[in-house]
Amino acid sequence: MTQSAAPRAMVAQIRFGLGRRGDEPLPADPDRWLLAQLAGTDPGPPGPDSTDCLRALAHDRREKPKPEDSLARPIARAEQQAAIAWALTTPTPFRERLVWFWSNHFTISLRQGGVGVLAGAYVREAIRPHVTGRFTDMLLAVMRHPGMLMYLDNAQSVGPASQAGARGGRGLNENLARECLELHTLSPLGPAGQPNYNQDDVTSFAAILTGWSVDLNGMMPGYFFRERAHQPGPKQLLGRTFPEGERGGDAALRFLASHPSTLHHLAVKLARHFIADQPPADAVHRIATVLRETDGNLGAAAGAIVGIEAAWSPLTKLRCPQDFVIATLRAADLPEDKRPPFLPGIMAGLGQPLWNAPLPNGWADEASGWTGPEAMLRRVDWSYSFAGRTASVDPLQLADAALGPLMRPATREAIAHAGSRQEAAALLFASPEFQRR
Secondary structure: OOOOHHHHHHHHHHHHOOOOOOOOOOOOOHHHHHHHOOOOOOOOOOOOOHHHHHHHHHHHHHHOOOHHHOOHHHHHHHHHHHHHHHHHHOOOHHHHHHHHHHHHHOOOOOOOOOOHHHHHHHHHHHHHHHOOOEHHHHHHHHHHOHHHHHHOOHHHOOOOOOHHHHOOOOOOOOHHHHHHHHHHOOOOEOOOOOEOOOHHHHHHHHHHOOOEEEEOOOOOOEEEEOHHHOOOOOEEEOOEEEOOOHHHHHHHHHHHHOOHHHHHHHHHHHHHHHOOOOOOHHHHHHHHHHHHHOOOEHHHHHHHHHOOHHHHOOOOOEOOHHHHHHHHHHHHOOOHHHOOOOHHHHHHHOOOOOOOOOOOOOOOOOHHHOOOHHHHHHHHHHHHHHHHHHOOOOHHHHHHHHHHHHOOHHHHHHHHOOOOHHHHHHHHHHOOOOOEO
16 A cells, blocks of 8 residues: 555554554545445344344233343343444444434434333344335334334334224324424425424424334234324425325335435535535535435445545544544454443443434534543543553554554654653543544
8 A cells, every 4th residue: 555545544544443553454445445335235133033022022011020020131242242343343434433323313312211122123123224225214114113112212103093092091203203394204394494394284293193103912913003193184384285194104204214314414424424514515415415316325435435535535534432442442452252241331431322312313523522521531541441452562553553644753752752652552542633533
């Protein structure tokens, strides 16, 4: 690899990937290496499907076991561990970054009871198969998944004029409809700043989605269209009429998935994640154009980002705590038995517990969400603690492998003159350039 190619190869590993793993070979052709990861099916880690997870949840709700006898708790814990372990070793880190990006876009959270056991299956079933496919297919998979239906309470939503609604006791729940419009598709304002929808649209969309529910106790627990809970009759959304029944919800979601405001919203989020907190307008326009011209092909959009030169400007994005932990562990490349126990707990201690965002809008993708004094001090403290596990590695070799030509002379000098190997490695992990991607 030529000297001029080395910085681009490091950016490919750090910006588009999850950080270089040890001293693994750098790609000779970084652009081709990234684009190749968008081909084929997602190789992600195996795990139980949502049917088995729902059976475990139903057992726990029925039997109310002690924590040590729960069927759901060990599944949730193992799924978290498996997700992080895969991120540390995946041969397709760019693709994995896309999985984490879209999982955050379509957040579900352990804060809602019952969702924890489904979180891994949700990513495996609704996100992974579609990260390089059509956004429409991902949206439909997400909106039908028990994890999302339970997280945003649509499983309990009942049309007032439905057979179930006539009996009273439950009514329309607007959570899923509101978050789908606000966060997953249109966003409140269009590209020109005009409102995309109003409260009447939220209420009507919630009525369209009544009946989209979860059968927890059937022979094959999972998504179930509960016709008795569906609000009858055609319904209006954004000036369009959609038929009653499950097909009305399907049609409405397909309409929203391809709406120009949705494509712009997705382009902004992708550009913010891969380029800068305040992404250039021309980059957003280019990604939105590709989405429009390819019928919402997310693989084509990811490929377009690779072709935007602004995306190759190094170290313009602060690593969120999850990114930071994964990059640190990949840089150290410790054998499994030498890694810290229960890595999700470390992420939680740094302020970003896995699959546990406080709100449906997921985790912040801007530096301002993570740069509080206490948050940064926690990173420094953990950097020093973890650095003790790397005592057998030469700190400068570790730094050269992790950052290469992106390392500042001042950081190299500080590492070289540190009082101990632990202190030197801690200076690397806490350095401004390692904190960024």
